[in-house]
Amino acid sequence: xxxxxxxxxxxxxxxxxxxxxLVVGGALGYLTSSYTATPVTVAQTVTQVIGGAxxxxxxxxxVTETKTLTxxxxxxxxxxxxPARYFEGKTIELVVPYAAGGxxxxxxRSLASYIQKYVKNVTPVVINKPGAEALLGPAAVWNSKPDxxxxxxxxxxxxxxxxxxxxxxxxxxxxxxxPLGRITWGTEVxxxxxxxxxxxxxxxxxxxxxxxxxxxxxxxESGISTILxxxxxDIPFVFVLGYKGSGEAxxxxxxxxxxxxxxxxxxxxxxxxxxxxxxxxxVYKEKLKLFPDVPALGELIPKEAHRIxxxxxxxxxxxxxxxxxxxxxxxxxxxWQDLLKDIFVxxxxxxxxxxxxxxxxxxxxxxxxxMEEIKPLLPEFKETLKKVxxxx
Amino acid sequence: MTFPLFPEYLFSLDIYFYxxxxxxxxxxxxxxxxVGTLQGLVILIPLVYRLDIPQAFALLLGGVAGMxxxxxxxxxxxxxxxxxxxxxxxxxxxxxxxxxxAGLALGAAASSTLVGGIISPLFCMFLLSIVLLxxxxxxxxxxxxxxxxxxxxxxxxxxxxxxxxxxxxxxLGLLLSTIGFSYASQVPRFLFGTYELWEGxxxxxxxxxxxxxxxxxxxxxxxxxxxxxxxYLHLTGGFFKDFLKGFRETFKSIRVLxxxxxxxxxxxxxxxxxxxxxxxLGYSQASLTTKRKERLGEGNLDxxxxxxxxxxxxxxxxxxxxxxxxxxxxxxxAIILGLLMIKGLTPGxxxxxxxxxxxxxxxxxxxxxxxxxTLLSILLLPLIAKIIKVQVTTWAPxxxxxxxxxxxxxxxxxxxxxxxxxxxxxxxxxxxxxxSTALLVIGYVLGDLxxxxxxxxxxxxxxxxxxSSSTLILVVILxxxxxxxxxxxxxxxxxxx
Numbered sequence: 001x002x003x004x005x006x007x008x009x010x011x012x013x014x015x016x017x018x019x020x021x022l023v024v025g026g027a028l029g030y031l032t033s034s035y036t037a038t039p040v041t042v043a044q045t046v047t048q049v050i051g052g053a054x055x056x057x058x059x060x061x062x063v064t065e066t067k068t069l070t071x072x073x074x075x076x077x078x079x080x081x082x083p084a085r086y087f088e089g090k091t092i093e094l095v096v097p098y099a100a101g102g103x104x105x106x107x108x109r110s111l112a113s114y115i116q117k118y119v120k121n122v123t124p125v126v127i128n129k130p131g132a133e134a135l136l137g138p139a140a141v142w143n144s145k146p147d148x149x150x151x152x153x154x155x156x157x158x159x160x161x162x163x164x165x166x167x168x169x170x171x172x173x174x175x176x177x178x179p180l181g182r183i184t185w186g187t188e189v190x191x192x193x194x195x196x197x198x199x200x201x202x203x204x205x206x207x208x209x210x211x212x213x214x215x216x217x218x219x220x221e222s223g224i225s226t227i228l229x230x231x232x233x234d235i236p237f238v239f240v241l242g243y244k245g246s247g248e249a250x251x252x253x254x255x256x257x258x259x260x261x262x263x264x265x266x267x268x269x270x271x272x273x274x275x276x277x278x279x280x281x282x283v284y285k286e287k288l289k290l291f292p293d294v295p296a297l298g299e300l301i302p303k304e305a306h307r308i309x310x311x312x313x314x315x316x317x318x319x320x321x322x323x324x325x326x327x328x329x330x331x332x333x334x335x336w337q338d339l340l341k342d343i344f345v346x347x348x349x350x351x352x353x354x355x356x357x358x359x360x361x362x363x364x365x366x367x368x369x370x371m372e373e374i375k376p377l378l379p380e381f382k383e384t385l386k387k388v389x390x391x392x
Numbered sequence: 393m394t395f396p397l398f399p400e401y402l403f404s405l406d407i408y409f410y411x412x413x414x415x416x417x418x419x420x421x422x423x424x425x426x427v428g429t430l431q432g433l434v435i436l437i438p439l440v441y442r443l444d445i446p447q448a449f450a451l452l453l454g455g456v457a458g459m460x461x462x463x464x465x466x467x468x469x470x471x472x473x474x475x476x477x478x479x480x481x482x483x484x485x486x487x488x489x490x491x492x493x494a495g496l497a498l499g500a501a502a503s504s505t506l507v508g509g510i511i512s513p514l515f516c517m518f519l520l521s522i523v524l525l526x527x528x529x530x531x532x533x534x535x536x537x538x539x540x541x542x543x544x545x546x547x548x549x550x551x552x553x554x555x556x557x558x559x560x561x562x563x564l565g566l567l568l569s570t571i572g573f574s575y576a577s578q579v580p581r582f583l584f585g586t587y588e589l590w591e592g593x594x595x596x597x598x599x600x601x602x603x604x605x606x607x608x609x610x611x612x613x614x615x616x617x618x619x620x621x622x623x624y625l626h627l628t629g630g631f632f633k634d635f636l637k638g639f640r641e642t643f644k645s646i647r648v649l650x651x652x653x654x655x656x657x658x659x660x661x662x663x664x665x666x667x668x669x670x671x672x673l674g675y676s677q678a679s680l681t682t683k684r685k686e687r688l689g690e691g692n693l694d695x696x697x698x699x700x701x702x703x704x705x706x707x708x709x710x711x712x713x714x715x716x717x718x719x720x721x722x723x724x725x726a727i728i729l730g731l732l733m734i735k736g737l738t739p740g741x742x743x744x745x746x747x748x749x750x751x752x753x754x755x756x757x758x759x760x761x762x763x764x765x766t767l768l769s770i771l772l773l774p775l776i777a778k779i780i781k782v783q784v785t786t787w788a789p790x791x792x793x794x795x796x797x798x799x800x801x802x803x804x805x806x807x808x809x810x811x812x813x814x815x816x817x818x819x820x821x822x823x824x825x826x827x828s829t830a831l832l833v834i835g836y837v838l839g840d841l842x843x844x845x846x847x848x849x850x851x852x853x854x855x856x857x858x859x860s861s862s863t864l865i866l867v868v869i870l871x872x873x874x875x876x877x878x879x880x881x882x883x884x885x886x887x888x889x
Binding site for chain 1: 430433434438441531575576578580587588663713718719726730733734745803805848852
């Protein structure tokens with residue numbers, strides 16, 4: 001065999017080193033898909049209203065600093081921290097329906113570290129499954145074993161809106177899953193460039209042309225809020241679609257390419273604080289705490305038009321929802337509820353979540369109730385939207 | 393608004409500890425094939441929670457800025473890119489390795505990184521003072537024109553051997569980029585009954601399949617034991633001498649170097665364009681401007697200098713829309729932006745006005761990180777380059793296993809493994825029958841951007857966009873560059889004949 005040519009023995013080497021490669025690669029894959037954060041424990045008694053029920057949790061280790069919650073409310077149910085025994089020694093797959101680094105990813109990784117804080121010997125693994133407008137994440141849960149060990153922090157309200165406007169050929173909708181708990185929810189805010197001549201909603205009506213709304217797609221929460229807002233306020237409008245994120249859409253406002261963009265309240269607040277945009281309307285029945293001087297859509301429309309707005313508000317309340325397989329056994333569901341009750345009142349967890357988005361938790365039973373209320377009303381919502389925007 | 397030239401944060405020692413930590417951390421992720429910036433950033437998330445803002449910048453921005461030479465090393469030595477950004481490096485960089493001249497390619501990459509990484513932050517700091525003007529000039533119409541120009545020049549210059557096959561390859565890449573749901577037209581296209589293709593063909597199985605895996609098949613078919621062709625094995629001895637020569641050679645291609653830096657900065661600043669686009673356009677313009685006798689794709693050093701300088705210059709450019717309007721240009725920058733927001737920092741006009749020294753500090757730290765990271769890479773290169781003297785049979789199976797694993801864990805999808813096999817067959821067949829996989833990849837990468845921008849331009853201006861003043865200026869500049877370059881190329885050919 002000449003120098004530089006491959007022989008049979010070399011193929012045995014291929015096999016041996018290939019197995020080595022699988023081991024190394026597996027370790028690397030595990031490292032990049034999850035991390036183990038050092039649990040941070042504090043001694044503090046926290047009370048928090050979670051989905052209607054008020055829960056108190058008391059941790060036992062020493063505190064070194066005093067932290068206050070923005071909203072500490074009265075106690076009606078007292079509960080002590082218990083480890084969720086069902087999860088001990090098990091691996092929990094936490095699926096994120098978006099790529100690493102975004103808000104959903106950060107919120108899930110934070111949740112993973114607090115699952116470790118409250119359960120001994122548990123291995124939470126964060127798995128990113130981006131794609132199909134955040135439907136691949138729920139699909140992974142749908143195709144998993146119904147043991148409650150594969151869960152997903154779904155964009156539940158986005159998924160609900162998308163199911164109204166697109167056919168994904170999926171065997172499920174977001175309403176078919178078992179809700180474990182919600183981390184946050186929010187509504188949309190209409191923003192214009194800071195230097196835009198448009199200062200109020202009235203200015204939109206005075207334009208001698210159709211108002212240009214930036215958007216990612218028609219069927220998402222921003223698109224549907226735009227349709228709703230313009231139909232209720234009788235504003236002639238046109239979509240400019242194809243922006244690949246709220247950042248790009250907002251830069252189009254700043255450049256003067258588009259006039260208005262409807263973005264979730266937390267993002268709107270950040271860009272407003274950064275000096276890039278000015279909020280002109282909140283797509284909600286009443287004013288928001290974040291924008292006390294900005295009018296709400298509910299204040300500008302007649303009472304009889306409130307029904308459709310209420311329907312939208314209810315869908316928005318699905319928010320960022322932790323979901324499990326619909327056939328998850330009752331005792332596993334209860335174990336999740338125990339665990340989330342502990343985590344949702346943990347002061348450090350709340351602080352971390354607040355940095356990502358306003359923390360507005362709710363437990364499974366409350367979310368089930370919301371879902372049951374919304375589901376039968378969806379056809380009416382879709383029909384109303386179609387009437388005002390047939391292209392939908 | 394006044395900007396401090398040397399922000400006070402630079403004079404704090406702990407910053408340099410975190411900078412060094414970041415450089416070392418991202419060096420590992422840069423030098424390892426198949427993993428890159430994204431993976432490095434994701435693992436750092438818990439640590440960033442615990443750092444001050446200047447420390448977090450030093451760790452993240454300094455670290456990433458220092459990794460570009462390391463990131464390109466695997467592309468040049470083994471034809472394995474760490475991500476789409478370094479794909480253009482495999483075309484000429486790896487070809488030089490095949491010919492026993494890895495040192496030459498890495499030397500040129502090192503000096504291009506240093507020059508790009510130093511000039512670009514300085515230029516960006518100047519641009520901060522005219523931020524609105526810059527952003528207004530670079531809208532969807534301008535992005536569309538520049539990217540179209542890049543695609544056309546690539547298709548023309550890289551298909552010299554067989555024009556029809558070259559153009560077919562680029563066209564096929566464009567067609568593949570149309571798979572998936574079109575958000576602009578709200579139409580699902582070519583999904584083949586699976587929602588796995590909803591967001592288009594995923595990057596990793598495509599790149600690995602088309603560019604990397606066929607190379608392993610070829611090793612087997614050709615029965616070669618080393619990366620370097622047998623007849624060039626004797627050349628691999630003088631690595632360091634070659635490295636120094638390559639380092640100097642960059643300065644003989646001063647036009648390619650400077651044009652790539654300008655392209656890197658401009659494309660980096662464009663919201664949504666991304667570093668991979670900078671890199672591909674750097675390669676395209678090198679193909680147009682090169683005066684070296686080798687063809688692009690056949691071991692032309694300018695095919696290394698162009699993309700490498702554009703990458704190093706593109707990263708500071710990429711930061712520009714992120715800090716000025718919180719619009720990240722790439723996935724890595726989106727993560728950095730998210731982490732900064734967690735630290736309570738909101739980029740935007742107010743930050744420019746009220747925390748100008750912090751913004752200036754970010755650019756300084758990028759420049760220092762780039763210099764330290766590149767020097768570290770240079771020091772370790774002789775050690776790393778020894779891989780080309782190791783038999784393919786030793787490391788190829790590990791890498792093949794890693795390719796399969798990294799393809800799977802990207803979306804935890806078996807469907808992506810199927811795509812990897814399909815694209816491996818496509819890539820091998822295309823190379824075997826003389827089609828250009830380079831142009832296929834360029835068409836695929838730029839296709840999505842072209843379509844998105846074209847749809848936006850059409851919705852916003854119709855065809856009247858061609859009459860806007862900034863577009864006209866850009867058309868004139870691009871036409872002049874192209875005509876002068878083609879004249880230079882035809883002159884060179886005349887001399888040659």
